[in-house]
Amino acid sequence: MLIKFLPREIRKYFRMSRRQRKHEIHQSLWFKPLAYVMAAAVLAIVTLLIDMQVDLSVRASFFAFNHEATRTLVSTLIASILLLSAFTLNILLVFLTTLSSQFSPRMLQDFIATRETQHFVGLFNGSFIYVLLLFLFMNNFRQDEFVLVPLLTVLMTFSTAIIFLFFINHAIYWMQVHNITWNMRLISEEIIQKTLTEDMEKLKVVEAGDLKEEFRKHAKIVKAPEAGYIQLVDFQGMVSEAQKEDIILALHERIGDFMLAGNPLFSYWGPGAYKVDEDAYTKCFAFGNKETEIQDNYAAMSKLAEVAIKSISNGDPRSAVNAIYQLANLMQVFDERITFTPYLADSDKQVRVITREQHFEGALYRGFGMIRHYAKGDLPIIIEIVSALRMLAQSSNPIRHTHIWRFAENTIENVSQEIIYDIDRDLLLEKLDLLANATGNGTEYEKLKKTIEQKKA
Structure with missing residues (x-):
């Protein structure tokens, strides 16, 4: 009941499947920085408590500052860290704007999803919150001398300045097209490998076997409950449920295809078709407002093709050539690791799900076909x-x-x-x-x- 009172951007996560939610959080720029902010708040409280409860000035008199000097130091360093954070935000916005206009808006997610970007943004925000909380709460404590507060504040500011240099280097590295296409290919390869391992590949069989054709003429069609792109399908759950009810399902669209509400989604037939709970199978599909790479192998090829096309239109042939070669590399991985068969079978090797078959020539078109057109x-x-x-x-x-x-x-x-x-x-x-x-x-x-x-x- 309380979910409906949450903001729309937060509410959408509760409607996603666990894997879809994990993917979306990984692609966002708020989760890890929020963790850094919370850790910084805890560290600030611990720092103040230690300085208040333990007399460190006796053991480290060289680092001891009186209350007024500590307050002046912390207030000065707040401005320094805030300035670095502002520069970081400005660089980030300029970089994202350039990346979107010069290449493809879909590349923004790849940059934001990198661990380096999320850690850098988190460190800047965490450092600012840490120093801000120290400045806010130290005035409420009557303490003649501080040791840990000024020491950690200086170290935090020094670390932030060093991290700022690494962030600039990281942004410059990503601005180079050969690094962009290389990272895009690596990300796509990792997703393909994970998809194959967890979802479809271990369920695939080459031979169709018994498709219960005598029941197929009485097949029932289930329609899509909502409009959107098919982002995710729980194939393992679907196969397991179909095995229990002794039916076969045939999907009418591929992952990544757009559907309108009421379009045919899948059909089913078999000895147990009369007792099927259609909603249980419909819930195996996750719809969204965009294409994702979670299970859509063609999406990665489309992104590399877009980089090549944008480079051609911008008069940058070498960048286009680099994207073409990375696309060929990804095609090789696609050919090596994917079994081109539409049949998914249960533990008894009985086919339970028939997907829309992926073809090698289809992959060629999604990649090189788009480039040759332009x-x-x-x-x-x-x-x-x-x-x-x-x-x-x-x-x-x-x-x-x-x-x-x-x-x-x-x-x-x-x-x-x-x-x-x-x-x-x-x-x-x-x-x-x-x-x-x-x-x-x-x-x-x-x-x-x-x-x-x-x-x-």
Whole structure:
């Protein structure tokens, strides 16, 4: 009952699943700084109590300050720490604005979610609160001399000044595109690995087995209870419940897809379909107002593609090339760690959930497909895409070679330029030749070569 009186931004956390709430808190900038503020308040109280209860001036007379000197010192250092905090906030806002306008608004979450950023902001806020509380409460105590209060205040200010330098270095490091794309890929790899381990991969089976087709013609459809992006699905809970009720479910949309309220969400059939509690399965879905990377493997590719597209439009080809190479690296991880099958089975290897199947060619499109659309007239970028595809083909499963070659072939066939300069044509043919050798498409390469040679400067 009391939840409805909370602010909207706090109330939303109570409506999320445990894992979704953990992800959102990790992506926010208030949780760790709040912990630092609370720790600083406790430390300030402990500092004052020790200085009041223990006569430290006898053992450390060199560090002893009278009440007036301590008060003057603390009040002066408050202004210093506040100034550093203001500079930090200003740098943070400028950095976030630049990051959003130059690359992608979705990259803001990656920067905010880093442990370094959250610890730096927390340390600045905690230091200010610590010194502020000391200044506020020390006037209420009649104490001739203080030792711990001035000593820790000076150390706190000195530490804050050093941390400020590290924060500037951290912001400059993140402003470099090659570091941005590298960190984005590492974050995405970690999410993919965690998703595979905890959610779907251990439930996947390649063979469909008995899908109880005799019951499928009587399948019942359950509609989405609300509009939004599908952010999270409890596959383990869904499989476990379906095993108990002896049914099979087929999802109508993928994680990351947007749905309207009333759109078909999933259907189910089987011997136990007559006793199914549909609400129990609907609660396995978490909807939200944005795409997230919790289980959506395509979301990471879209972010890297956006960096490349923004770099192309800003006239920064090297940044675009760097994003393309990191995208190829992520595609390799995607191919190595994901089993491309829609079937999720229970402990008896009976299929219980049929998902919308992810395809390797779909991943290619979500990444490189978006870039090539905006780079039709930018042949050097197209050449780099072909080069990245060649590296991907050399390190991926041979069954992917047909998809990779077809994607490259389709990309070249739709280059909008009617004229290609000699050096560009030679470089493009060289990269295509290497890709053809890697994928075993020598004959198709000769056909494509003739098409390219017709576009002469």
